[in-house]
Amino acid sequence: MDTYLTQPGQEKSRTSEPAEQETIVVIDDDYAMRLSCRKILSKMGFRVETFEDGGQGLEGVTKLKPSLAVVDLKMPGISGMELVTRIHEVRPETVVVVITGYPTVDTAVGAMKCGAYDFLPKPFSPDELRLIVNRGLEHHRLSVEMQRSEMERALLKRRFITFVSHQLQTPLVAVHQYLDVLKQLDSMESAAKRQEWLDRCLKRTEELQALIKDWLSLARIEGESFSRQWVKVDLQGVIAEILKTYEEMAAANGVCLESRIPDDTYFVVGDRNCLSVIFDNLIVNAIKYNKPNGKVTVSADALGGEVAIAVADTGVGIPEKYRPFLFEEFFRVERDETRKTPGTGLGLSICRKLVSEMGGSISVDSEVNVGSTFRVRLLEYRARAEEEEKKGSSR
């Protein structure tokens, strides 16, 4: 959760001193073990509670809601393995670390299967305990953060239409607010400022128009009113046409465009219009999120009945944590550079829909500050022809 929960000035000491005191529960029937665990973990700044059997331990977990539980596997009463399972039932967020005096691969695997996060054989040194507890807590913090992120996302996803209307409202609200303030403050804003604001208003209305256009095409793709013809398409023809359209935009951004696809070599099965939409989006993105003196390279490669078309840029790249959401509707990478770049957050989800309709797939490789490569795999025309030939000859 890093600095999000810490007080200012506390951030540096976070690893040794958590901002909110985290609770750790130790469940072990051995008094000496409970005592030494308590001593080591309290010193690290955690609140530590110990219990001498599974029943009490489980009650403690329910009541104290600990971030982490240290559980001895061999105890009278409820067995350690069962305890791990039961802890997960009452509090799935609690990370369980198992300790045992009888370490075997089987017990370790068994504990992991029951949901334990890590395994520590007895006897262990204080350093080993500290290391494993810190690792367990880091895992706990990450999963809490992820869970929160998912909750926030789910709250909106549940009402998708509401969300769309929010996206449509946002630019409108900005324009309204500028106009309102211009009206309210007629005497005091400088002429330059007024001009700047009016320019922003125009930009935002353009953004709204682009959003409505993309939203409509997405709705049309889903509604199947988009007429499609599955034919043989020469890739180079499609790509060359798009690159030509964006020559000017690329030059204005200081980006160089290059196609490495030879003429009359790669043919795919698909709809020409759909293919245009897909590569149009990918190439525009590659220009938009590039750097000055950057490059966009389109290349193709045939393998196993498929043609893989790669659109590679030398731009800002996409941090790994955002990649799973990249093809979702309205997703945009949160970053200072991209805030200035207009975009609807719909382009890539349109691409994914169209590609999968043509029986293909789309994926991305990226490295931050080095660039991104989007790869579209489509059925090679030759492969289909051969398939049909085979069918024909076997008849």
Added chain:
Amino acid sequence: MTSETEKILIVDDDRDFVEALSAFLEAHHYVVLKAHDGREGLKLAKMEHPDLIIMDIIMNERTEGFFTVQEIRRTVELKTVPIFILSSLYSQVTDFGIPPNSSWLAHDEFLPKPVNMPELLERVQRRMEERHRNPETPVGGKAEM
């Protein structure tokens, strides 16, 4: 009328919205602090202790504003700062499925977007006056979670 030292923190991911709103509030002699996501907003709130916070709910495709308000209320020095909650999506907080008696929201004000500027100014001035009259009154309520 208003003192130069009254600080208002605006947290909204739409930079144009923040620009327009802050120009308006600055014209009425408030000092405006700007943040564009929850994390930045929380950090500024903790560092600067603003007299009032204006918080958008939906930021970066998520309902980040709610969680930020919760985090703000967890900070001792910020338990009483008035928070104006903004959204273009609904006209009241309960529309988000938030119970009206949530202790961390109950004493804050909700404003639909676009914001009516004279109304905003009036509400801001009223809150500032209340704060001046009785700085000890916990405007944010008990704010226990």
